[in-house]
Amino acid sequence: MAQRFGGKYSPDTPPQPSGTIPPERRPRVEHRQEGWPFWIVAAALPFLPMAFGDGPVALARGLAAFALIAASAWMTREGLRAEAAFEARKVARRPALPRKLLGAVLLGLGLACGAQSPEMGLAGAAVIGLIGLGLGVVAFGFDPARDKGMEGIDTFQQDRVARVVEEGEKYLAAMQGAITRAGDRQLEARVAQFATTAQALFRAVEEDPGDLSAARRYMGVYLEGARDATVKFADLWAQTRDAQARADYAALLDDLESNFTARTRSLIENGREGLEIEIDVLRDRLAREGVRPPGKG
Numbered sequence: 001m002a003q004r005f006g007g008k009y010s011p012d013t014p015p016q017p018s019g020t021i022p023p024e025r026r027p028r029v030e031h032r033q034e035g036w037p038f039w040i041v042a043a044a045l046p047f048l049p050m051a052f053g054d055g056p057v058a059l060a061r062g063l064a065a066f067a068l069i070a071a072s073a074w075m076t077r078e079g080l081r082a083e084a085a086f087e088a089r090k091v092a093r094r095p096a097l098p099r100k101l102l103g104a105v106l107l108g109l110g111l112a113c114g115a116q117s118p119e120m121g122l123a124g125a126a127v128i129g130l131i132g133l134g135l136g137v138v139a140f141g142f143d144p145a146r147d148k149g150m151e152g153i154d155t156f157q158q159d160r161v162a163r164v165v166e167e168g169e170k171y172l173a174a175m176q177g178a179i180t181r182a183g184d185r186q187l188e189a190r191v192a193q194f195a196t197t198a199q200a201l202f203r204a205v206e207e208d209p210g211d212l213s214a215a216r217r218y219m220g221v222y223l224e225g226a227r228d229a230t231v232k233f234a235d236l237w238a239q240t241r242d243a244q245a246r247a248d249y250a251a252l253l254d255d256l257e258s259n260f261t262a263r264t265r266s267l268i269e270n271g272r273e274g275l276e277i278e279i280d281v282l283r284d285r286l287a288r289e290g291v292r293p294p295g296k297g
Helices: 038-046 054-090 100-116 121-140 156-181 183-207 209-240 241-289
Strands: none
Touching: 038 054, 054 100, 054 121, 100 121, 156 183, 156 209, 156 241, 183 209, 183 241, 209 241
8 A cells, every 4th residue: 555755844734733742751661682583483484394394392392382482572572662761761660571681581491492302312413402592691681770860759659650651552553553543644644752751751751750739630631531532533523534534633732742742842841940940049048158169259
């Protein structure tokens, strides 16, 4: 199916609301190696035809080897996604489950299972398994081992933020799934753009959990309403192709993006003002104690 592409000045390009989120605050959520595990599964395909024709033991060994390697690829991909989400945030906890390491272990087990033969023996299969584990670690590295930017942050408050962000991400995913049913690529791009703007708000709250009360309605009630509106529009558009309904929905996306952008900028500015207040207070205390910066009497 042909897909139309547009540029900044294309008449089919959706309008860009003023005051969009700066690019540096937009999270990069895709890991550059995310597609690599596919080739691990492709390389394991020969285990399938080799499993047939040599009896039940060879069948079980070949199928198990392929299943373990496929599970390794899936686990590694999930680990890469978790690492990308970790790197996209200034404040983040390390993944609770070391998925990339588990993927390397599964790769080693799969290779060891597929390598078992009478002439090789268990020792040879174990060596191949260890080599596979090492290759998995070398190719994809280790999972993040430490929390990032968590110093001085109330972990209870951070957990509350994590729950609200998770809920918001579900609403965004539901919006994107619903608009796909409409079959309108331009609106799909608009919803994806709004999702990026909403995620920038999520990141701002994660960096300063104290902003949760000011942003919670946006991350919950407003996103839930946006999801419901998207579902209703997708159903209506599929039945009627109502141009006015499409225009109204596009205007709603513009309003939502403008408001989310304004709220994010407000949180950032408030954080900057809070920092300036803390600096002024600290300077006053130092001055009262007779401490002066070098070069000032």
